[in-house]
Amino acid sequence: MIGGPQGGGINSSAELYAKALLRGGLSVFANIELHSNIMGKHSYYRVTAAPVPIRSHVDPVHMLVALDEETLFGDAGERKHYPSHQGHLHQIATGGGVVYDADLKIPAERFERTDIRLHPVPYMEVLEQALTGIGRGGQGRKYVVMRNIVALGASIGLIGYDEELVIEVIRESFKGRKAEAAEMNAAALTAAAAYARSHFPARLERQLRPLPVEQRAQRLLIKGVQAVGIAKIKAGLGLQTYYPISPATDESVYLESKAPDFQMTVIQCEDEIASINMAVGAAHMGVRAATSTAGPGFSLMPEGLGFASITEAPGPVVFLWQRGGPSTGLPTRSEQADLQFALHPGHGDFPHIVIASGDIEEAFADSFESFNWADRYQVPVVVLLDKFLASSFWTIPPIDMSKLVVDRGALYQPTSPDTNGYRRHALTATGISPRALPGTPGGIFSTTSDEHDPQGHITEGVENRIAMMRKRMGKLDVIAREIPESFKFKLAGPKDAELTLISWGSTKGAILDALPALDGRRVNFLHVRLMKPFPAAEIGKILSAAKTTVLIEPNYTGQLGALIREQTGVQADHRVLKYDGRPFSRNEVVEGVEAVLAKNAKEWMVSHA
Amino acid sequence: MIGGPQGGGINSSAELYAKALLRGGLSVFANIELHSNIMGKHSYYRVTAAPVPIRSHVDPVHMLVALDEETLFGDAGERKHYPSHQGHLHQIATGGGVVYDADLKIPAERFERTDIRLHPVPYMEVLEQALTGIGRGGQGRKYVVMRNIVALGASIGLIGYDEELVIEVIRESFKGRKAEAAEMNAAALTAAAAYARSHFPARLERQLRPLPVEQRAQRLLIKGVQAVGIAKIKAGLGLQTYYPISPATDESVYLESKAPDFQMTVIQCEDEIASINMAVGAAHMGVRAATSTAGPGFSLMPEGLGFASITEAPGPVVFLWQRGGPSTGLPTRSEQADLQFALHPGHGDFPHIVIASGDIEEAFADSFESFNWADRYQVPVVVLLDKFLASSFWTIPPIDMSKLVVDRGALYQPTSPDTNGYRRHALTATGISPRALPGTPGGIFSTTSDEHDPQGHITEGVENRIAMMRKRMGKLDVIAREIPESFKFKLAGPKDAELTLISWGSTKGAILDALPALDGRRVNFLHVRLMKPFPAAEIGKILSAAKTTVLIEPNYTGQLGALIREQTGVQADHRVLKYDGRPFSRNEVVEGVEAVLAKNAKEWMVSHA
Amino acid sequence: MPDAVADAPRKFTLQDYKTDVHVDWCPGCGDFGILSSIQQALLQLQIPPYKIAMISGIGCSGKTPHYIDTYGLHTLHGRALPVATGVKLANHELTVVAVGGDGDGYGIGAGYFLNTGRRNLDFTYIVFNNGVYGLTKGQASPTLRKGLKTKSMPEASIQEGINPIAVALGAGYTWIGRGYALDVKTLVPLITQAIRHKGTAFLDVYQTCPVYNDIRTKEWYAGEDIGRPRLRRLDSEADWDPVVKDPDDPDEIVAKKVRALQASYETADRLAVGLFYKVELPTYDDQLAAKVPALKDHPLVDLPVFQRDVTPLFKELE
Amino acid sequence: MPDAVADAPRKFTLQDYKTDVHVDWCPGCGDFGILSSIQQALLQLQIPPYKIAMISGIGCSGKTPHYIDTYGLHTLHGRALPVATGVKLANHELTVVAVGGDGDGYGIGAGYFLNTGRRNLDFTYIVFNNGVYGLTKGQASPTLRKGLKTKSMPEASIQEGINPIAVALGAGYTWIGRGYALDVKTLVPLITQAIRHKGTAFLDVYQTCPVYNDIRTKEWYAGEDIGRPRLRRLDSEADWDPVVKDPDDPDEIVAKKVRALQASYETADRLAVGLFYKVELPTYDDQLAAKVPALKDHPLVDLPVFQRDVTPLFKELE
Numbered sequence A, B: 001m002i003g004g005p006q007g008g009g010i011n012s013s014a015e016l017y018a019k020a021l022l023r024g025g026l027s028v029f030a031n032i033e034l035h036s037n038i039m040g041k042h043s044y045y046r047v048t049a050a051p052v053p054i055r056s057h058v059d060p061v062h063m064l065v066a067l068d069e070e071t072l073f074g075d076a077g078e079r080k081h082y083p084s085h086q087g088h089l090h091q092i093a094t095g096g097g098v099v100y101d102a103d104l105k106i107p108a109e110r111f112e113r114t115d116i117r118l119h120p121v122p123y124m125e126v127l128e129q130a131l132t133g134i135g136r137g138g139q140g141r142k143y144v145v146m147r148n149i150v151a152l153g154a155s156i157g158l159i160g161y162d163e164e165l166v167i168e169v170i171r172e173s174f175k176g177r178k179a180e181a182a183e184m185n186a187a188a189l190t191a192a193a194a195y196a197r198s199h200f201p202a203r204l205e206r207q208l209r210p211l212p213v214e215q216r217a218q219r220l221l222i223k224g225v226q227a228v229g230i231a232k233i234k235a236g237l238g239l240q241t242y243y244p245i246s247p248a249t250d251e252s253v254y255l256e257s258k259a260p261d262f263q264m265t266v267i268q269c270e271d272e273i274a275s276i277n278m279a280v281g282a283a284h285m286g287v288r289a290a291t292s293t294a295g296p297g298f299s300l301m302p303e304g305l306g307f308a309s310i311t312e313a314p315g316p317v318v319f320l321w322q323r324g325g326p327s328t329g330l331p332t333r334s335e336q337a338d339l340q341f342a343l344h345p346g347h348g349d350f351p352h353i354v355i356a357s358g359d360i361e362e363a364f365a366d367s368f369e370s371f372n373w374a375d376r377y378q379v380p381v382v383v384l385l386d387k388f389l390a391s392s393f394w395t396i397p398p399i400d401m402s403k404l405v406v407d408r409g410a411l412y413q414p415t416s417p418d419t420n421g422y423r424r425h426a427l428t429a430t431g432i433s434p435r436a437l438p439g440t441p442g443g444i445f446s447t448t449s450d451e452h453d454p455q456g457h458i459t460e461g462v463e464n465r466i467a468m469m470r471k472r473m474g475k476l477d478v479i480a481r482e483i484p485e486s487f488k489f490k491l492a493g494p495k496d497a498e499l500t501l502i503s504w505g506s507t508k509g510a511i512l513d514a515l516p517a518l519d520g521r522r523v524n525f526l527h528v529r530l531m532k533p534f535p536a537a538e539i540g541k542i543l544s545a546a547k548t549t550v551l552i553e554p555n556y557t558g559q560l561g562a563l564i565r566e567q568t569g570v571q572a573d574h575r576v577l578k579y580d581g582r583p584f585s586r587n588e589v590v591e592g593v594e595a596v597l598a599k600n601a602k603e604w605m606v607s608h609a
Numbered sequence C, D: 001m002p003d004a005v006a007d008a009p010r011k012f013t014l015q016d017y018k019t020d021v022h023v024d025w026c027p028g029c030g031d032f033g034i035l036s037s038i039q040q041a042l043l044q045l046q047i048p049p050y051k052i053a054m055i056s057g058i059g060c061s062g063k064t065p066h067y068i069d070t071y072g073l074h075t076l077h078g079r080a081l082p083v084a085t086g087v088k089l090a091n092h093e094l095t096v097v098a099v100g101g102d103g104d105g106y107g108i109g110a111g112y113f114l115n116t117g118r119r120n121l122d123f124t125y126i127v128f129n130n131g132v133y134g135l136t137k138g139q140a141s142p143t144l145r146k147g148l149k150t151k152s153m154p155e156a157s158i159q160e161g162i163n164p165i166a167v168a169l170g171a172g173y174t175w176i177g178r179g180y181a182l183d184v185k186t187l188v189p190l191i192t193q194a195i196r197h198k199g200t201a202f203l204d205v206y207q208t209c210p211v212y213n214d215i216r217t218k219e220w221y222a223g224e225d226i227g228r229p230r231l232r233r234l235d236s237e238a239d240w241d242p243v244v245k246d247p248d249d250p251d252e253i254v255a256k257k258v259r260a261l262q263a264s265y266e267t268a269d270r271l272a273v274g275l276f277y278k279v280e281l282p283t284y285d286d287q288l289a290a291k292v293p294a295l296k297d298h299p300l301v302d303l304p305v306f307q308r309d310v311t312p313l314f315k316e317l318e
C-alpha cells in the first residue's frame, strides 16, 4: 500500500508498480481510496498480487509506503473533533514493513509496533544522489515530485521484486518528449532500491518474485471504465452524452480520447437532464446512444427515462456508476445503494431493463448486449456499476469477442412512400413495433410522452390506453424469456451447499476469493445480475432449496434482499452489510459471514480501517 | 351525468346541481372526466346522490344530460382509426332517461334503445322564452352559454327535484355584480323545468326528492384539494411552492386565494426543481414548507428529497397528486401508480415518510400531521393523493379539529452565544438532533448534502459515516414506533372474514360502498395508509391470518402488492387491477372481485365505459 | 397563401405538410397562425417531409408536431432543445425545428435555452410567446411583465418578465428574430430565413391566447386603443442592418448586439418584430466534422460503427 | 486588511467570521481571495454572524460556507439560488449570500440564474468564475471561450462561452458587477455594495484555478505577456455611470443596460471589472409585504400561523 497527499504522485507509482507485477506474470488487483478534493487530502492505493488469479483486496498490509506522516498516523490532529482516519500503521501485518521519509525524523517509539520492520529512507538525499548520477546534481528541489518514485524504489528493493520490469514500464509511460523524465525516474528507482538493499539487508519475510518467463500468460490490467468504454465502442456507440461527475467521468473521458479514431460523438452537456434527453433524441433517430453518470445525476433522469420508455425509444443505455450516497454523499467512495431507485426510476408503470455487472467480464458483456436489448425491445436500459469497479485495476485474460453479434431489432421497411400506412406503435403479438429511421421516405411518424395511439398521436381513449399499457408492459415478459440465463445470475459452487451466499455487483470478487477461506463449510454463491425483469422463478427455486442463506451487500438496507423477497417471497436468513463507503475486502466477507453464523444474528455490519 | 364539450359549462351546472342536492339533505358524490385540452374536447360529470352516505360513483346512468351529440354517440367520426370514446348512451340504465337538444334533430331510431326515455328539449327556444319572461327577449344568441342551465333545468323537472334549492344555490354563486346573471339563470332553469314537466308528463321511475328539512344534517361538499388546503392552513403552512401541473395546481390556486387572509406565501416557481429546493431552504429556516405536484413534477424531485433528508431538514412536505402515467401520460386522468417511485425517490439509502390518504378525512388528517412529523423527525414527508381525490366532491360531516395539536419537534435553545457548543447533527439516542432556527445567536451551524460530521462539516471518515447512516436511518424505527396505528391502516369489517380485500388510496370509497354488494360473503377490507416506514408486523399478522385475499389497485403492476410482499412475504391470492386511467367505480369493484373468485384467476382487469 | 408560394416549385403541396389529426386548440388561438406559417415555410423551402423532424415541448404549443406531417417528437415540458440537439447530432441531414411555449422555453427550459445558444448546432427554435401557461389554465409565463394580471391569475405578477431577445444575445444565438402569430405574411419569411440560417436560429413569436391572455389581445397588438399598430417592423426602418458582415470583427459583433438589445426592449406601445441579429459562425456540426471527417459526407447514424476493431485498445492494457 | 476596516466599528472581529475548518483548496487557488473578501466585507458591514446565511452549490467554490462562521447551507450542484430564495422568503431578516461556481451557476444552474433575476429578492449571488469545473478535474465550464483548451481537456472547446453579464441584464438583475479574486482591495467594496443593494445583486468574480486553468492565470490577468494589466476598472473611467437615476424612465434603463452590455464583452486583452448596472426597483420582499402587511415588521418564520381558525373556509363549503 502506498499513501500520501492527493496530487503527491501515489497514483503513478502504484500504477507503474501494478503494471510491473503484471509483466512479471503475477495476477494483480489494485484499488484506490481518495477524498473528494483536488489537492492535499489523504489518499491511498492498495496493490495486491499473487501467482494465482485474484479479484479482490485484503485489509492487512505487508508493505506500507508512506509519502507523508499522515499516512502513518492519520489526521486526528487536523480538526480535533472528528478525525477522518487513523492512518495505516495499525493495518500493517506482523512481519510486514513500512517505508517512510527519514527526514520526518519520527522516533521509533512513536510507531508503537515492534512486530514490523521500519525502513526510514531519506527521500530527498536518495533523489539527489540519483540525479547526480545522471549529471543533474543539485536539481532535487526541482524534481521533488519524484519522491514517489524513490519511495516505490525502496519498497521494490525490500520485497525483492525485479526492478528492471518497473523500469521497462516507466520507459513505456514516459515516451517521446518525456523520454528524459523516464531516465530520471529510472535512476531514482534504481538508487532507492539500492539504498534499501544496502541499508536494510535483512530480507522481509514476504518477498515478491516474477514468474519464470515461460509461465507468464497474456493478460490485461484493466479498469471498469476501460472495459465499459471498449465494449461500447465495439457495440457501435454513436453518441455518448455526459455531465462530469465522479466516478462516471473517467468513462466519458476515455471515450472522448478515442472518439476521433472511432468516429463517435461524445458531448459534455449542461446537466444530466440534457444528457438523458439528448440521448433519447439520438436513439429515436437510430443512433446507438448512451449516457454515463452517478447517483446524483441519475436522480435527474427519471423524467427522461419515462419519456424514452413511453415513446418506445431504442434506448438510451444509461451507465450508472454508483458511489456513496445519499445526495452528494461521498462522491469518491464506493457503495451499491442505487438498486431500488434504478428499479423504480420514475412515476407510473413503464418497462425498462436493469442489469448489474459483477466484474470486468460482465461489465464488458453487459455493456455490449445492452445496446442490442435497447434496439430489440425499444426500452431504456440501466447498467449498474460502481466506483470500486470503475477505478480498480483487475487482471484478466484476453476477452473472447468471437461470439458477439449486433442486433438492431425490428426495423420498418416502407413498402411505399405513402406515410399513412405506418404505425410506429403498431399493436403486435410481442408488443414490439418495427421502428422507422427518421429520414426514410414512407416512415414518417410522430410520437409523444402523452398516452398515444398506434400512430403516435395523443388519445385518452380507454380501449387504446389498455392496449398500450399491455403492449409496453408486455415487452417485459418477452425480455425475460429471451435474455439468456447466463446474463441473469450465476451460482458458483455445489448445488447442495449447506451455506448459500447471495450478493450482486462488484462485491462478487471479494466473495469468490473468500469462499476457500470459509473453511470446511460446503458453500455456494448466488450472484444476481439481471434485476429487471427479475428471474423470479429461477432465483426462487434456488433459494427455497438453499439450507442457510446469507445476504451480503454494501448498503444499509439490503436492497437486493428486498427485491428478492418482493419477487420470490424468500427472505435471507442472515445479512452482512457494509455502509462505510468502502468496498468489501476479502477478509471482511469472511469475518462477516463467520460472525452472523456464529452469533446466529439476523444482521452484521463489517468495517475495517 | 351531464356531458358536453370542455368550456361548455358542464362543470357549473353539475356543481350547482350537486350543491342543491346537498342542501336537500342528500349525500352527494360528484366526479368529472375531462381531456387534457382547454376547449372543445368531450368531458362529463357524474353526480350521484342518495339519502344514505355514499363515497363513490357507479357506471349505470339514470339521467344523461347531453349538451352535444358527441355525448350521446361518441367521437368515432372524428379520427377514423382511434375513437376516444363511444358516447354515454349505452351507459343509461333501463328505465333511465336522456335530455338532449331537440335542435340536433336526432331520429329516435338512431338511439337504438327502446328501454330508455328520450327527452328532446329545444335548448335555445326555451332559453329565448325564459329571457323574454324577464324582459330580455331576442338575446338568446348572446347568452347561448346558458344552454347548460336549460339542460339542467329540464332534468330537474324530470327527476322531480326541488328547483328552488337549485335557484338558491345559483343566487349564492352569482353575487354582487353578477346578481343579474343569477336571475337569468334562475329564469332559464324554471322555464326548462316547466317545459320538461309539460312535455314529458310521464314521470321517470327514479325520482329524487330532498329530505324533510328536519332530517337535513349539517354537512360539507368538499374536494380533496380543498381538504388538503384547509389542513395545511390549519397546520401553520408558511411557504407553499409550486409549478403548475394538473391535477395539483388547484390546491395551490386554492391556497393562493387564501394567502393574504392567512399570511402565507405561495410562490409559483420556474420548475419543480426550484419548488422542492426553495421548500427545503425555507424548512431549514424553521418555516413549515410544502410543495404540491403530480408525477412528472415529482420525477424532478429525487435530488431535492435526498438533499432534505441528508441535511435533516424539517420537511418539506410534498403533496403528490397522482395522475395517469407514465411520463406526461394522461394529465387529467386518474391512476395510483406512483407508490413505488415515492418509496424510492432517489439514489442511496435515506429516511423519509410516505403516507397515502384514502378519503377526505384522511387527506385532512395526513396533511395536518405531516408537518408535525417533518418537524419532529427532520425528514421530508410525501403525501400520496390523486386526481380522483383532488377533483371529486365528497359529502362529509364537519371535521372534528379539537384534537389537533401542533408539534414543532426538538428545538435547540442556545445556553450561550458561543457557537462552538452547537452540533446541528448531534448523535443522540433517537437520532434526532435539536435544531436551531437560523437567526438565533449561538445556534450557528452549517450543513451539507455531502456526508458530514455532527457539526455539519464535510468528512469522509469511516467511523463518522457509520454513525451518521445509523443516526439517519435509525429515525425510521422511531417514526414507526411513534406514529399511531390509526394512521397506519384500517381494517373494516369482521376480523374473521372469509374474504379480505386489500387496497390503498382513494379506491377506498368504492370498496367500502361495494362491500354490501359482495352479497352473502363474510368480507373485510384492509386499507393501507402508511407506506414508509411500513407497518410490516401488523399487516403481516392480519394477512397471514386472512383466508382469501384480493388485492385491488388502480395500476398495472399492483404496486402495493409488491410492497406488502417485500415487507411481509405475503402475496395476495388474487389481484383486481384497473389501468385505463379512470378510477374504480363501485360496480367495477364488485365485478372484479366476483370475477377473480368465480374464475379463481390470479388477476383480473376491470374497465367500464 | 402569400404569392411567394405560388411561384415556388410545386413538388410538394401544402397538403403534404398537413396531417388528418384534429387540431384541438381553442377557436381563435394564435397557434393556428404559427402552425400554418411553419407549414407554408416548409412548403416554400420544398423540404421533403421525411427529411424534417419537428421537436416540441409540452403545452398547447407542444401539440404542433401532430399537425405537421413530418417526423415528430412531442417530448417533455422544457426539454425540446436537448432532444432536438440529440436528434441533430444523430442525423444532421434532417431539417430540425424545435417548437414550444414560453413557459416551456423560458421557465422550466431556461437552462437549455441558454446553453443551446452556446453550441450553434444547425437547427431552428420557435417559441410560442403568449405570456401565459395555456395548457395549465393561464398562469403567468416568464414573459408576463410585472404588475400585469391576466384573467385567470388571482393577483398581478410580482416578478419581472424576461427579455428573451436579450438573453439570446447573451447566450450566443447566431440568428435572433421575433414575429407575430397573426401576421402570417411576415412570419413565413422569418421562418424560412431561420431554417435557412446555418447555425441555431431563435425565433420568438408573439402569440395571442384569446382564452387566458386578455391583455395582449389581437386588438391590443393592432393598437386599436392607441390608434396605431403596436408592432414595429424592424425591416421597415431604413438604417436597420442586423447582419454581421465580418464575423472576425469583435467590434462589429458587439455593435450589432448592442443595437439588437436596444431594439428588443418593449415599451407600452412599441414592440419590435423582424430580424434582430444574424452572424455566420462555424456551426457545431462543422466543428464535429473537423474532428470526424466522415461526418462531412454522412450523418452519424449512417457511419459504419458496429463491431469496430478494438484489439488496439486492449493492446494498450497488456 | 484595507484601511476601511480599521475605521469600522470593532464590534465583530475578522475572527468572528472564520471557522476552524481546514480549508482544502489547492495552494494558490483564487478562491482564497474571494473567501477573505467575503469575510472582510461582512466585517466592514458588521453584520452579526448569526444574522447571515451563506448558501452554496457544489464544487470547490461550494465549500465556502464551511469556512465562514455563519449559518450555512452547502446545497446541491446548481441549486444554490432556489435554496437561497426559499431561505430569504422564510426569513427576510437574514443577510443571504449565495455562492457557487461558474459550472454550478451558468451550466446546470442556468435556469435558476435566469429566473432568479426576475424576482429581485433582496440577496446577493457571487459566482466564482474560473472557466473550469474544478472539483471534477478541469473540464470546460460555460464561461470558457470557444477554441480554448485548458490542460486537462482532451481537445479545445467547440462551444461558445456565455456572457454572464449580458444574460443577467436580460434576466432583470438590479445590481450587476464583476470582480477579480486576486484583487481583494477592489473586491471587498464590490461585495459590500452588492450586499447593501436592495434587490438581487449578481457579482461574477474572475477566479484563477492554478491547477486546471492554465490559460487565465494570475500572470495572464496581470497581462505580463502584453505589458499591461488585462483588467480594466470601470470606475476608473470618468464618464462611467452605471446607476439608473430614474427607475421609471424606460429610456434611461435601456440606455444604461445597453452601455453595460457594451462594456461586458471581453476582448483578447481587455476585460472590465466593477459595477456594470444598478437600478433601485421594488424588491420581491416588498411586494410580498404589500400583500401580507405583517411581513413588513416580521419575517415569515415569526408570524403566528399555527392553529389558524379555518371555520370560515369550511362554511364556504356547506
Ligand SMILES: Cc1ncc(C[n+]2csc(CCOP(=O)(O)OP(=O)(O)O)c2C)c(N)n1
Pocket (backbone or CB within 6 Å): B243, B244, B245, B246, B272, B296, B297, B300, B328, C058, C059, C060, C061, C062, C077, C100, C101, C102, C103, C104, C105, C128, C130, C132, C133, C134, C135, C136, C141
Ligand atoms: C415537469 C412538468 N411540470 C409541469 C407540467 C404541466 N404543464 C403542462 S403544459 C405546462 C405549461 C404550458 O405553458 P407554455 O409552455 O407557455 O405553453 P402553452 O400552453 O402556453 O403553449 C405545464 C406547466 C408538465 N407537463 N411537466
Ligand SMILES: Cc1ncc(C[n+]2csc(CCOP(=O)(O)OP(=O)(O)O)c2C)c(N)n1
Pocket (backbone or CB within 6 Å): A243, A244, A245, A246, A272, A296, A297, A300, A328, D058, D059, D060, D061, D062, D077, D100, D101, D102, D103, D104, D105, D128, D130, D132, D133, D134, D135, D136, D141
Ligand atoms: C447533479 C450533479 N451532477 C454532477 C455533479 C458533479 N460535480 C461536482 S462539482 C461539479 C462542477 C464544479 O465546477 P464549478 O461549478 O465551476 O465549481 P468549481 O469546482 O469550479 O468551483 C460537478 C459537475 C454533482 N455533484 N451533481
Ligand code: SF4
Pocket (backbone or CB within 6 Å): B038, B039, C024, C025, C026, C028, C029, C030, C031, C060, C130, C134, C135, C208, C209, C210, C211, C212
Ligand atoms: S389556451 Fe390559449 S394557447 Fe392554449 S389553445 Fe387555447 S387559446 Fe391557444
Ligand code: SF4
Pocket (backbone or CB within 6 Å): A038, A039, D024, D025, D026, D028, D029, D030, D031, D060, D061, D130, D134, D135, D208, D209, D210, D211, D212
Ligand atoms: S481545483 Fe482549482 S478551483 Fe479547485 S481548489 Fe484547486 S485551484 Fe481551486
Ligand SMILES: [Mg+2]
Pocket (backbone or CB within 6 Å): C059, C101, C102, C103, C128, C129, C130, C131, C132, C133, C134, C141
Ligand atoms: Mg405559453
Ligand SMILES: [Mg+2]
Pocket (backbone or CB within 6 Å): D059, D101, D102, D103, D128, D129, D130, D131, D132, D133, D134, D141
Ligand atoms: Mg468553476
